[in-house]
Amino acid sequence: MTVESHDAADEPLRLIRELCSQSADHANADAVLAARAAAIARSASEPVRIAVTGRVNAGKSTLVNALVGQHVARTGPVEATAHVIRYRFGQFDHVDVVDVDGRRVPLRAAPDAIPSDVGIPATRVDHIEVFLSTRELTDMILVDTPGLESLTEDRSVRTTRLLGSAGADVDAAIVVLDADSGLVAQQHRVVENYLASREAAGGTVVGVLSKADTAGDGRDPWPDAEKLARSAAAALPGVGTVHALCTLLAETVSAGLFTQALADDLATLAASVPRTRTIMLLSADRFTATDDVLDAERRGRLLERLGLYGVRVALGAIDGGATSATEVADALRAASRIDELREVLRRRVLAHASTIKAAAALDQFEALLRAPELGQDARLWLGDQVEELRLDPRLHPVLEHEALAALWSGAARLPEELSVAFERLVGGADDADRIGVSATADPRTVTAAARELGGRFRTHAFRTNPRAAWLAVVAERSCLLITQRARARRGPSGGPGRG
Numbered sequence: 001m002t003v004e005s006h007d008a009a010d011e012p013l014r015l016i017r018e019l020c021s022q023s024a025d026h027a028n029a030d031a032v033l034a035a036r037a038a039a040i041a042r043s044a045s046e047p048v049r050i051a052v053t054g055r056v057n058a059g060k061s062t063l064v065n066a067l068v069g070q071h072v073a074r075t076g077p078v079e080a081t082a083h084v085i086r087y088r089f090g091q092f093d094h095v096d097v098v099d100v101d102g103r104r105v106p107l108r109a110a111p112d113a114i115p116s117d118v119g120i121p122a123t124r125v126d127h128i129e130v131f132l133s134t135r136e137l138t139d140m141i142l143v144d145t146p147g148l149e150s151l152t153e154d155r156s157v158r159t160t161r162l163l164g165s166a167g168a169d170v171d172a173a174i175v176v177l178d179a180d181s182g183l184v185a186q187q188h189r190v191v192e193n194y195l196a197s198r199e200a201a202g203g204t205v206v207g208v209l210s211k212a213d214t215a216g217d218g219r220d221p222w223p224d225a226e227k228l229a230r231s232a233a234a235a236l237p238g239v240g241t242v243h244a245l246c247t248l249l250a251e252t253v254s255a256g257l258f259t260q261a262l263a264d265d266l267a268t269l270a271a272s273v274p275r276t277r278t279i280m281l282l283s284a285d286r287f288t289a290t291d292d293v294l295d296a297e298r299r300g301r302l303l304e305r306l307g308l309y310g311v312r313v314a315l316g317a318i319d320g321g322a323t324s325a326t327e328v329a330d331a332l333r334a335a336s337r338i339d340e341l342r343e344v345l346r347r348r349v350l351a352h353a354s355t356i357k358a359a360a361a362l363d364q365f366e367a368l369l370r371a372p373e374l375g376q377d378a379r380l381w382l383g384d385q386v387e388e389l390r391l392d393p394r395l396h397p398v399l400e401h402e403a404l405a406a407l408w409s410g411a412a413r414l415p416e417e418l419s420v421a422f423e424r425l426v427g428g429a430d431d432a433d434r435i436g437v438s439a440t441a442d443p444r445t446v447t448a449a450a451r452e453l454g455g456r457f458r459t460h461a462f463r464t465n466p467r468a469a470w471l472a473v474v475a476e477r478s479c480l481l482i483t484q485r486a487r488a489r490r491g492p493s494g495g496p497g498r499g
């Protein structure tokens, strides 16, 4: 996945890096400032961290495997994830244990076989880092969590700590809700805390309704799954949209678990007596009990890897003319809806990675200003720097992203037409694209269009509630900055230039 961004979007992170190195060099810098600035610089240079959260058994680890593209996270009906595990890119596969003091100890274990005893007391383990040489992880770090309301209290505490630490640890979260378990209000408490702690930094939360295949009583599960997803979104303020997903199918096709053996068994099943086939597909129990076609082990394997819904989809594809395993896998992939989720992650998180990291780093500097251990001189100096940065127009993308996150989460609303214009204004490839004029437009055209769009946001700001007005004001300022850049490019001669 490549992420394109207009240059202005990379400015905030550049400014933050500058502040980090100034902090290290500064004559007044005390040891605390130097150390924290170095830590902030390190985390600012990492890919975005996306935490996968939700209840135990919701399908979090299954989703992690689907997104990583390998079966690395242990999954299962009994609690399978003992630690907070960060999956990240590495030149070679290896595992580190990071303790609560930040010390790193290599763990002699395969990435997919992490024991629950990792050699140091569980209460001393902060998290585990699994390095994998896979391109899926070049632009994000995925954080699997034991889950809220874990069987063991200290595991829940670990998850809560991760989500509650003012966003210092994660940049975005995927909240996984289980279509199978009903939606209990109390399970959202920790999620709400996370949202509250991240609101100022425009924390992005993507909702997922997993196990979509279990909805709908054996018929097409999607209408019911989508209905559940909508009611989950309504019950979870701040999440905006919840995406229904068949996590199991997503894992099977993405993590290379759809084998030729499974494809062969599906072909055998497809060619069986129609009546037997129909009866088998009525329910998982019937499928397990009918041994006219495949042996029990093979039927079990099909159910485990595809679920009854996946078997139905595959047989539908074969009936429709799919002949190769690849074609069946394509049908399963489409049915899982994993690509839709990837697109949401790309659009909402990865495309804004640089701004998200800058916002998080700025938050960390502000937290440092409140830390009692920081020396007085350093505090005064850093306070001035942060204040100056906050007022710097080059930091405007951070505000834009906060506003966009509010729009996505439903915390603030704009009329459809302005909402589309705003999303484009923040996410466009360059200034011309951002205001919706052709890439070859001259600066004069860009200026005029930016003025006109800014005017529309200004008019709206006067007419609406304070939240939406704030959004409109941020957008108007974006337009103003585009006008100024275009004018600067036009130069004193007024000659044409690239818009």
Ligand SMILES: Nc1nc2c(ncn2[C@@H]2O[C@H](COP(=O)(O)OP(=O)(O)O)[C@@H](O)[C@H]2O)c(=O)[nH]1
Binding pocket: 054, 055, 056, 057, 058, 059, 060, 061, 062, 063, 074, 075, 076, 077, 079, 080, 081, 146, 147, 210, 211, 212, 213, 214, 245, 246, 247, 248, 249, 307
């Ligand atoms: N039917 C069905 N089962 C699923 C799906 N996703 C996960 N599961 C099962 O749910 C159980 C719990 O999954 P897991 O990912 O370990 O949950 P976690 O505790 O949230 O990490 C496992 O047995 C999975 O196979 C799905 O989309 N459909």
Ligand SMILES: [Mg+2]
Binding pocket: 060, 061, 062, 074, 075, 080, 081, 145, 146
């Ligand atoms: Mg798990």
